[in-house]
Amino acid sequence: MTTLLLACLPMPPHMDAPQADAPEAESADEAWDRSLDTSDVVHDVIVIGGGPAGLATAAELDHGLLLEAESPVGGRIKWASGPELMLVGTIEQVLHGYNDSPEAAAKNWATVQGDAPSELTWRFLEESAEVRNRLLGLGLSFERLSRTPTSVVPRQHHIAESGWDFVAAIASEIDIEIRTDTWVEDLVIEDGAVRGVMVDGELIRARRVVIATGGVISDPDLLDELGYAPEQFSVEIGGDEFNWIAHDWALDHDLAESQLDAIGWHPGHAAYEDGPRRLEANDGSAIWVDEHGERFFNEVRSTSVEAGGAILRRDVTGIVSCEETLEPMLFKDAGYLEQFETVDDLAEAHDFDAESLRQSLADVRDHHHNGGMDSTGRSIWPSEMMLPLCTFEPGFTASKAYGGIDVDDQGRVLDVTGTPVQGLYAVGEAAGMGQPGLGGWYGFDGSMSAVVWSGWRVGADLAAR
Numbered sequence: 001m002t003t004l005l006l007a008c009l010p011m012p013p014h015m016d017a018p019q020a021d022a023p024e025a026e027s028a029d030e031a032w033d034r035s036l037d038t039s040d041v042v043h044d045v046i047v048i049g050g051g052p053a054g055l056a057t058a059a060e061l062d063h064g065l066l067l068e069a070e071s072p073v074g075g076r077i078k079w080a081s082g083p084e085l086m087l088v089g090t091i092e093q094v095l096h097g098y099n100d101s102p103e104a105a106a107k108n109w110a111t112v113q114g115d116a117p118s119e120l121t122w123r124f125l126e127e128s129a130e131v132r133n134r135l136l137g138l139g140l141s142f143e144r145l146s147r148t149p150t151s152v153v154p155r156q157h158h159i160a161e162s163g164w165d166f167v168a169a170i171a172s173e174i175d176i177e178i179r180t181d182t183w184v185e186d187l188v189i190e191d192g193a194v195r196g197v198m199v200d201g202e203l204i205r206a207r208r209v210v211i212a213t214g215g216v217i218s219d220p221d222l223l224d225e226l227g228y229a230p231e232q233f234s235v236e237i238g239g240d241e242f243n244w245i246a247h248d249w250a251l252d253h254d255l256a257e258s259q260l261d262a263i264g265w266h267p268g269h270a271a272y273e274d275g276p277r278r279l280e281a282n283d284g285s286a287i288w289v290d291e292h293g294e295r296f297f298n299e300v301r302s303t304s305v306e307a308g309g310a311i312l313r314r315d316v317t318g319i320v321s322c323e324e325t326l327e328p329m330l331f332k333d334a335g336y337l338e339q340f341e342t343v344d345d346l347a348e349a350h351d352f353d354a355e356s357l358r359q360s361l362a363d364v365r366d367h368h369h370n371g372g373m374d375s376t377g378r379s380i381w382p383s384e385m386m387l388p389l390c391t392f393e394p395g396f397t398a399s400k401a402y403g404g405i406d407v408d409d410q411g412r413v414l415d416v417t418g419t420p421v422q423g424l425y426a427v428g429e430a431a432g433m434g435q436p437g438l439g440g441w442y443g444f445d446g447s448m449s450a451v452v453w454s455g456w457r458v459g460a461d462l463a464a465r
C-alpha cells in the first residue's frame with residue numbers, strides 16, 4: 001500500500017541523509033525543515049500512540065498532534081492497580097535506610113545482564129531521580145519500595161495511585177491536540193525522510209513523527225518466528241490496544257530492529273476473563289517441576305527468553321504453598337489452583353515420581369533455611385514449600401518487550417543501514433524502552449521509568465527545535 005501511495009506523492013527536495021554518527025545531525029535536521037514545502041506540512045510533530053511514552057512526549061511539545069487508536073488514552077499501564085517504577089538514588093530509598101547510586105545500580109546491572117550498561121543506560125540511571133521528582137510534582141506519591149530477587153537494594157517504587165491516575169498525571173501537562181479513536185495505518189517515508197502518516201486512507205503531513213505504539217509482544221506470528229509456541233502461552237492481553245504495528249512498520253520500511261526475543265515473561269497463571277490479573281511466581285514463591293517432579297529451572301531468571309526455551313522443552317507444573325499465594329481464594333475459586341494435602345496425593349494426581357518430588361521440595365527447604373545455591377543455581381531465598389501445596393499450570397504472560405526499533409541516542413529511528421530516517425523518532429516500548437539494550441536482555445521490573453523518561457527526553461529535544 002505504501003509504495004502505491006508514495007507514487008502519488010510529490011517528490012521531496014533531494015537531501016543526503018546524515019550518517020548515524022554525523023557530528024552535524026542537528027543542522028542537517030534544520031536544513032531538512034527549511035527544504036520542506038511548508039505549505040503542505042500540517043503538523044510540526046505527530047505522536048502515534050497515547051500510552052505513557054507518547055503522552056510524555058506530547059507533554060513537552062508546544063505544537064503537534066497525538067493520535068491514539070483507543071479511547072481513552074493511557075496505553076497498557078492504565079490497567080495496572082499500582083504501577084511500580086525502577087528508580088535509583090531517591091529520597092524514598094534514603095528514608096528507608098538504603099544508600100543507592102547510579103554506580104551501585106550499574107554494578108548490579110552488569111551482574112544480572114552479563115555486560116556493562118550502555119552510555120544511554122547510564123544516563124537513564126543518573127536521571128531517574130529526576131523522573132521521580134517530576135512524577136511527585138504531578139501529584140503522584142510512592143506508597144512502598146520493593147526489591148527484585150536480583151537487586152541488592154529496593155529500587156521498585158510503587159505508586160500509591162492507580163495506573164489510570166499515573167497516565168492522567170502525565171497527560172495533565174499536555175497542551176497539544178489529542179485525537180482518540182484514530183488508528184494510524186502507516187508511516188509515509190520517502191527518500192530517507194518521514195513525510196507524515198496515513199489515517200483513513202488520507203495522508204496527514206508532518207515534519208516529524210514519533211512512534212510510541214508500544215512493544216511487539218502480542219504478535220503470535222512473531223513469537224512463533226522467535227521460537228515460542230504461542231498456544232502454550234497466554235499472551236498478555238487487556239483489550240484490543242495490544243498490537244505489534246511497530247514491528248510491521250519496521251519490516252515494511254526497512255527500519256532496524258534488535259533484541260526482539262528479549263521479552264519479559266511473567267510465569268504463573270494469568271487470568272484475563274474480567275480484566276488483567278495474574279498470579280506472579282517469579283519472586284521465589286513458586287517452583288516449577290518437570291514431568292518427573294524434578295526441579296530443572298531457575299524460576300528467578302524467568303523474565304526473559306530463557307523461560308520460553310525451558311517451557312518448550314518440557315511439560316511443566318508449578319507448585320506453590322497454597323497459603324502463600326497472593327490471591328489464593330480467587331485463583332482456587334477460578335479453578336486455576338489445585339490443592340493437595342500431602343506430597344503423595346500431589347505426585348499421584350500429576351503422575352510424578354513421588355521420590356523425585358520429595359527431593360525437589362527438600363532442595364527448596366534446604367535452600368530456604370541455609371541459603372547458598374539450590375540445584376538450579378537459584379541464589380535468592382525461596383519460600384518454604386509448606387503443605388497444603390497448590391499446583392498450577394504455568395502459563396506465560398508476555399508483559400513487555402526489551403527490544404524493538406533501533407534508535408540513536410537522540411531517539412531517531414535508524415534504518416537497516418544504520419542511517420537515521422530524517423524526522424522519524426521512536427520512544428517507549430516500541431523502541432525497546434527507549435533504546436533496545438536499555439532494558440538489557442533480562443530487562444528490569446518497573447521499566448516504566450525508562451518508558452516515560454524516553455518520552456520526556458525526545459519530546460524536550462523536539463520542542464527545543
Ligand SMILES: Cc1cc2nc3c(=O)[nH]c(=O)nc-3n(C[C@H](O)[C@H](O)[C@H](O)COP(=O)(O)OP(=O)(O)OC[C@H]3O[C@@H](n4cnc5c(N)ncnc54)[C@H](O)[C@@H]3O)c2cc1C
Pocket residue numbers: 048049050051052053054067068069070073074075076077078079080081082083084085086182183184185212213214215236238241242243245276277399400427428429430445446447448449451
Ligand atoms: C496490567 C499491567 C501492569 C503493568 N505493570 C507495570 C508496572 O507496574 N511497571 C512497569 O514498569 N510496567 C508495567 N507494565 C508494562 C507497561 O504497561 C508497558 O511497558 C508500558 O505501558 C509501555 O508504554 P508505551 O507507551 O511504550 O506503550 P503502550 O502502553 O503499549 O501504549 C501504546 C499506545 O499506542 C496505541 N497505538 C498502537 N498502535 C497504534 C496505531 N497504529 N495508531 C494509533 N495508536 C496506536 C495503543 O492503543 C496504546 O494506547 C504493565 C502492563 C500491564 C498490562
